[in-house]
Amino acid sequence: MGQTFAEQILSRAAGRTVSAGEMVVVDVDLVMMHDSLSPSIIETLHTELGAERVWDRDRVAVVIDHVAPAATVRQAEQQQQVRRWVAAQNITHLFDVGRGISHPVLIEEGLVQPGMLVVGSDSHSTGYGAVTAFGSGMGTTDIALALATGQTWLRVPETVRVQAQGRFQPGVSSKDLGLWATRTLRADGATYASVEWHGVPFMHWTDRMTLATLSIEVGAKAGMVAPAGLTHSVPEWLRVEDEAVYSRSIECDLSTLEPQVSVPHTVDNVFDLGDIGRIAVDVVYLGTCTNGHHADMVAAANILRGRRLAKGMRMIVVPASSESLAQAAADGTLNILLQAGATIGTPGCGACIGRHMGVLAPDEVCLFTGNRNFRGRMGSPRANIYLASPEVAAATAVTGYITHPGELAASS
């Protein structure tokens, strides 16, 4: 019988052949922790678990990305404590303020490779599936246990297969496929399961991260894009096996896919852009681990080139990483965004969780390239958040209402 990616990776991590439904205790390859949860993880590790040191100082990555740079004295103090702890534990990998969001950064740094098992203190740790790693988000206690032991417990998940066919129309991109999948599977459609994305060998790993991070929005434990087309070296044992058993399969014809928009206040409340009517927008926010990469800024710049933001519009761009920012600076993308009237924030999570750098006021409408539009996520619980692609974000920034990118191309 063939194995899914989840079964292949967890079999390797467990040291024996395992299949969906089994409970396993597994060795992890890497533990990621970020500023938001690190203080409580550190406390749990030492005070509650009584462990003095992390199990392997080379296999822990600490990232200051959630509120970076700190917005309050208390956050600054806590980040200071995290840095001191990293020094005291002699941990090799600390990515401090400005380096960017943990998920892309750990891939850029080469710390996450195809076939690895990674646990992170963040639900979008599914993002490591961009390079076909099994990434799973966990809470404080699980991460503290993994730090102490190098192990975790898992139920080997069933797998939901998303098969794409064909190529996107202009103005349509991986975000639209991801939102289409949440629309089709619904918010709980892959709970306890792993999602495999097939049929997108043409995608760069950052576009794959869009799909992998959205996997948690259908409840998944991990979300992995098939390795075909990756420039990373893929271990020989990690491959698509014909006989693998999937609990469910869905298919998407990319050539007929329209831009998708997720309407407040749930991620799976998705419509074709053409069906939502005219929605006026106050602020366009381009960023996050889902769509704040260099390619996303380029996609937006291609639409914004030679244009200006609509009257009264704000556009906030927060690059996902310093590498993305540097690329955008080098190739002129940044200049196009600035000339259009956008503002650029420090690489990191920005306002994605409503703590700083562009939180929303009551009754404001935001067109967001991120992954969650829950009530209150980006600030006021009375704000409305619509999720869409970088292309839709840029077109919307120009017109002031949620706009199909094709509409602008046609009129220019």
Next chain:
Amino acid sequence: MPRIWVFGTDVNTDQIVPGRYAPYMLSADDDVRRYAFVEARPEFAGAVQPGDILVAGPNFGCGSSREYAPLALKRSQVGAIIAPLFARIFFRNALNLGIPCFTADLREQLADGDEVSFDVASGTIGRADGQALHLPAPAAWMREVWNEGGIVPFYRRHGRFPSTGA
């Protein structure tokens, strides 16, 4: 007597505790317990009593990995959470903290404000009209974790992860 609190479908971690009230965002002497359902159900934090039971629709706890969502419920001494489907990360966080979660849909049998009796060991809820509701039994290893008060006390005592039968 435990009181029943009924919640809807897809209750997410931002509804349980909005990110703005993360312990990280609070002053050191504040307690995240005070912000349980602060916007979704503002009367909850003030009125919840130890042992009270949450009865919800599918996909309870979806959203982020923030453990302070179940932590706020643990500090409120919630006796159990019952839903037909739990979001994965919430489920493991709650288990790790020792909060009994039962997978069942009791929204037809129980109403908000009902007073019931509850025996966690047998998984039995007694309604005021005398009817007993039996919850599905959890895996033995989960009950072991509940009995120890969470995975940390379990680990400290046994020096290993619970035996999952493998």
